[in-house]
Amino acid sequence: MSQVLVVGAGPAGSVAAAVLARGGMRVLVACRRSHPIPNHDLLLGKPAREVLRSIGIAVDRWPVLPVSLAVSGQTARPVPDAGYSLVDRDELCGTLREHAAGLGAEYVPGKTDRPGGHVILAGGGGHLRGRTPHSTGLTSVQRFIGAEPDGRVLLRMLAPPADEPRGHPRCAWLAPAPGGCAVGATAFGDVTPDALLDEAFAALSEFEPALANLRAAGPAATGPLYAGFGPGGAVDEAGLRVGDAAGLVNPFTGEGLSHAMQSGQLAARAILAHPDDPEGAAREYSRLLDSTYVGYFETARHVSSRYHLAWRVLNAGASSESPFFAKSRRAIVLSEAVPTLTTPESMTVPVGLRPALLPFLAACDEVSVATVRREWPFLARMFTASVDDLRPRPALGFFGAMLAGGQVPARGHATVTAAIEIATLGVLAFLGPAAAPREVRGVDWESATTVLAGDYLVGRASRLIAQAKPGILWTFSDWITELAALRATATTSGSGAGTVFSSLFEFPLRVGAHLGDAPSEPLRAYGEALGRVFLHAEDVLALRGTRTRLDVTLPGLLAGRISALPELLSIPDLTASSLTGARLATALAAAAEEGDRARKTATDALTRVENPSARRLLGCLLDSVAAPLGLESTVDSW
Template sequence: MSHAVVVGGGPAGAVAAAVLARGGMPVVLAGREERGPRYDVLLSGPAREILRSIGVAVDDWPVRPVTIAFDATTSHAVPDAGYAVVDSSVLRETLREHAIRCGADYRSTAPGAPHVVLAGGAGHLGEPQPDGIGVSCARRFTGPVAGDRVVLRLLAPPADDPRGQPRCAWLAPVPGGCTIGASALGAVAAEELMAAAVEALAELDPRVRDCVPDGLVASGPLSCGFSPGSAAGPGGLRAGDAAGLVNPFTGEGLSAAVQSGRLAARAILSARDDPAAARREYERLLESAFVGYFETARHAARRYHLAWRVLAAGAGSEHPFYVKGRRAVMLPEGVSALAGAEPLELPPATRVRLLPFLAACDEVCLSLVRSDWPFLARMFTADREEKLLLRPAIGFFAALVGGEDAPARGDASVAAAIELATFGTLAFLGPAVTPQEVRGVDWESATTVLAGDYLLGQASRLIAEAAPELAWSFSDWLGELTSLRAAVVTTGVGAEAVFASLFEFPLRIGAALGGADAEAFRACGATLGRLFLRVEDVLALRGDRTRLDTTLTDLFDGRISALPELLATPGLEVGSLPPHALRVAVEAAQDTSGEFEQECGRLPDPFARSLLSAVGAWVAAPVK
C-alpha cells in the first residue's frame, strides 16, 4: 500500500498528517520537540475553520477582534474579523496529538516514502531569494495593556526610498499582559525589530512602554519566496513556511500553513499511487488558492513598495475600494469574507451548471491583473468550495443561458471584462480626493487613478479582443456611469441610477449574446441594483456590516445612498436624518424586492428565473 511521510511537526505538517490519516493512508509524522521562548500566535478565522473541519476543537481559544492601524491617528476596526490568540506550544501539541489520534505514526526521524510533505519551516527552501527573505519575532510582556483587540500596526517604507521594505508590528492581548510580534523583509536584527515594534505600538497606546518583557525574543527567518512550481518539486510537496507561504505585509504565515498542509494531503490522496500526478495536482491547487501578494516574491521590493503606497493612500479612507483592498491584502480571509454576507445558496444542479463558468471568469481576470498588480488578484479569487457570493458574472450567465443560443467561446471573457470594470468603478465612487501638496508623489490622489484606470483599461482591452462587436456598447456603458456619477456628486441625488446601471449591464449584454429578451433582463438588473443600494442603507442605519463595507457616514460622504432620494432631501446629511428614516428605507427595500420578484417571474427560461430569484432573495435577506 502506498504511504507518505510528513517532515515537520508544526501546524502545516500536523494538518497534512491528520488529513492523510483520515483519508486512510499510512503516514509518518516526523518532528522534534521545539525548545525556546514561549509566545502566542494569531489563528485566523479561515485557519480555525480548516482545523474545525478536520476535527480539531478550536472553540475554547478566545477570539479577539482586529484593528488595522497606520499611525497614531489612523486606525480601522475590521468588522467580523478576529484572531484566536493561542500559546504556540499549545497549538503545536494540540495539532500533533490530533494527527496521532487520526492514525499518524509520530517519530523523530523520517523514513523513505513514495509521498513526502516538507513542512519543516523556511530551512527547506535552500537558498532563498534575497528580495523575499526577512525575519519575524515575538515576545511576551506583562503589564497594563488596554482593550481586547488584536492590533496590526503597519509601517510604511520611507517616502523617498523606492526600495523600502514593508514592516508590521502586532499586539495580542493575553491575561496579565500581551504578546508583541513583528516582521520585516530585508536584513534586520530581531532585537532591533522588536524594539521598533514596541515603539510603534506605543504610539497607539503609550502604556505599551510600561510593559515588562516576560522571557526572551523568539525569532526565525521569514520567507516570501513562494511559487507553485518550486513548492511542488520532486523532492517533496513543500507546505507552509517551507514553501515561502508568508504574507509579506504582515508576516502572518499560520493561515497559509494550515491551508497548504491540507492541500498537500488532498493532492496525495487524489493520486495515491502516482507521486508525479500528486505533484501536478498540488501545483494546480496552490495556483488556485494562493494568488496576489505571494506571487511577487521575485520582485518584492518594487511591487510590495507600490502595494504599501496603495494601503497608505487609503489609510484614512472608508471608501469601499480601500476598505476591501485592506481586507484582501492584510487579512488571510480570502474573498469569501469580503462581501460581509451569508453565502448565496443555490440548488446543487444550478451550482454544477454555474461554477465552471465562474471559474473561467476567474482565470481571465487573474491572468490580466496578477502580474502588474498582484495584490488586486485576491479580489478576483473565489472560494467557491466555501462560499458563493454575488458577482456580475452570475447575472450575466443567467441572461446568457436564458436565450436559445448556446454559450460561445469567449463569453467568459466578456463577463470577466464586466467584472473588472465594475471593480474599477468602485475606485471612482464618491467625490475626488483633495490633492495634497507633498514631496514626491501624492499617493492618495494617484492611487485611485492608477487602480481604477488600470482595471477599466484592462476591461476595455479585453472586450476589444474577445467581443469587438460589443466595444461600442461597453464604451457607452462606461460613459453613462461617468455621467451618472458626476450628477450624483454635484446634486447629491441619483445614486440609485448608478447602481441600476452597474447591475443591469451584465444582464443586458448576457441576454444579447444568448439571444434572449435583452429588455426583460435589463429591467431585472436595474431593479436589482436599486434593491442592493436600498438594502445597503438599511444595513448601515441598523449599524450592521454592509456588503460594501461602509458605514452610514461613509455612504453619505461617498454619495452612495438612496436616502436623499427616498426622503426627497437632496442636501441630506447624516446628522439631519429624520427618526423615520429606517422605516422608510426598509419599506422601500421591501417594495423593490417585490418588484424584482415580479420581473423575474415574467422571464420565460426556468433556469434564469430560478437563479436570479435566488440572487434577489440573497440581496433582500436583511429586510425579509
C-alpha cells in the first residue's frame, strides 16, 4: 500500500488525510505538539462547507450567518447567498482529525521521517521559511463580550493610506457570537497587531455602535499571513504545498480557510490519481491549482501595485446595483467562483451528451481565462465554474444548435463560444443607465471602470472571432450594435428589457445553427423566448426577495431598466417601494404568467427541432432557466 506523509494537522492537512485514507492510501499525519498561536474563531465560508460535506462531515452544527460588505463608510450591502459560519478553530480541527482517523489516517506527534514518496506540506506559514512570498502580513482575531451586534457577518474593506501609493490591502470583519462577537482583521505590509485591531474597531464602529460597549474576553490571536500563491511555487522537491504553505490567501480579505481545505482536497485527488508516481501527482496538482484558482496568482503577484486601482473600483461601485459591479464585488472579495449568467442550482443534462459536452465547456473556459486573466485577473474568476456542476450558459445554446444540424462542436468552436461569453460579460457592464456624472477630483472610477471593462471585453471577444471564424465577424459586430441600440431604447423609454435579453440568448443559437448547418428559424425563436423566460424569472426571484442570477435586487433591476415589470404592469416609473401588498402579489403573478407564456413559446419552437439530442439538451436548458417560475419540468417529454 502506498504511503503519504502529511506534515501539519490543521484543516488543510486533515482534509487531505481524510480524502487519501478513504481512497485506500496509508496516511501519516505529523502534527505539532502545540499550536503556534492561541485558539481563535474562524469564518467558515461556502466553499469550505462544501468541502466538509463532500468528505462526510455535517456542518449544520455551525449556523450560517448572512454577509454584508462595506467598501465605503456610507454603504454596507448584503451579499446574497454568501453566508459564513463562526467556528472555533480547535473544535473544527478536532472534528477533522477525528473524522480522518476514523477513516484510517494515523496522527503522530512531532516530526516524522520522509517516506520517500508522496509528501503534503500543510504546516501553514512555517513551510514558507526560506522562501520569499510576494506579499506578507498578519491576521489578528479577538473575542469580545458585553453586547451582541445584529445577526450578520460584516466585512469592511479598509482604504489604503492616502499618502502611500503602494499601500497594501486591509480588511476587518465582525461576527456575532454568544454574549458578544468576534472581531478580526488582516493586513499586508508593515503593521502591528494592536494598531491593526484599533483600526478595525474604528472602521467597524461606523456600522456597529455597540462595539463601544464591548470588553475583551481573552487575548488576541495573531499569526502570519502569506499571499504569494503561484501554481508552480506550490510544488517543489519538498512536496505538495497546500493552504497557507502555498500562499493561498485572498489578497484582499486575508481569508484562507476555504482555500486551505480546497487545496488539501486537490492535493489528495492528485495523489490518488497517481498513487505510485509522485512526479505525476505533482503535475496533476499544479494543473488542478491553475484551473481552480484562476485570478489569484495574478492578484497575489500584483497585490501592491493593483490594490489602489481595485480599491477605487470597489469604492466607486459600492453603491452600484449594476450586474457587472455586483458580480465584481463577489469575485474580488469572496472565495467562490462567480459565473456570469447562471443559476445557483445545478442543471440536469442527458448522460449520453456529457462525454462530448464537458470537454467542450472546459475548452471554452480555457480560452476565456487565457484571454482576460493577465489584464483583468478578477474577471477571469467569472469563467471558472466547474464543468462537472453544469449550469445554464451561452455555450450550451451554441452546443445544442450545432447538434440540431447533426454535428458535435469541435474544440476549435470553443474559441467562438468563448468570445460570445466574454462579450456577454462585457454587455453586463453596460446594462442599465450610465452612472450619474459626479464632481470628483481626478477620475470618476465608476464610469471609467464600466467603459474600460466593457470595451475591453467586447474588444477581446471581437479579436477572438476574427482569429477563429473571420467569416462571422460582421454578424458578431451587427449583434453588438443591435444590443447597444436595444439597451439605449430600454434605458430611455423604461421598456424593452425583454428584447435585450432575447438578443443575448438568441445569438449563440444563431451562430451555432450557422456553423452546424442547422435550420435557424426554430432555434432563433427558441433563443428569443429563452431570454424572456430568463428575464421574467429574474423578476420573480427579485419580487420574492431571493438572490437573482444577475446578483441584483429588485430596486436595482427597476432602476437599471433590466426588468420587464414596468412594461408588464404599464407603470413606466415603477419603483420597488411601490410594490407592496396587493400590488406585489399582482406583480408576482403577472411575472410568473408571462414567464410561463414565454416558456411555452420556447417549447413550441423546440418541437420543430428534428434532432432528438438537441431537443433534449435545449429542453434541459429551458427547464433550468425557468425553474424559479415554479413550473413543472417538461424534460421527460423530449
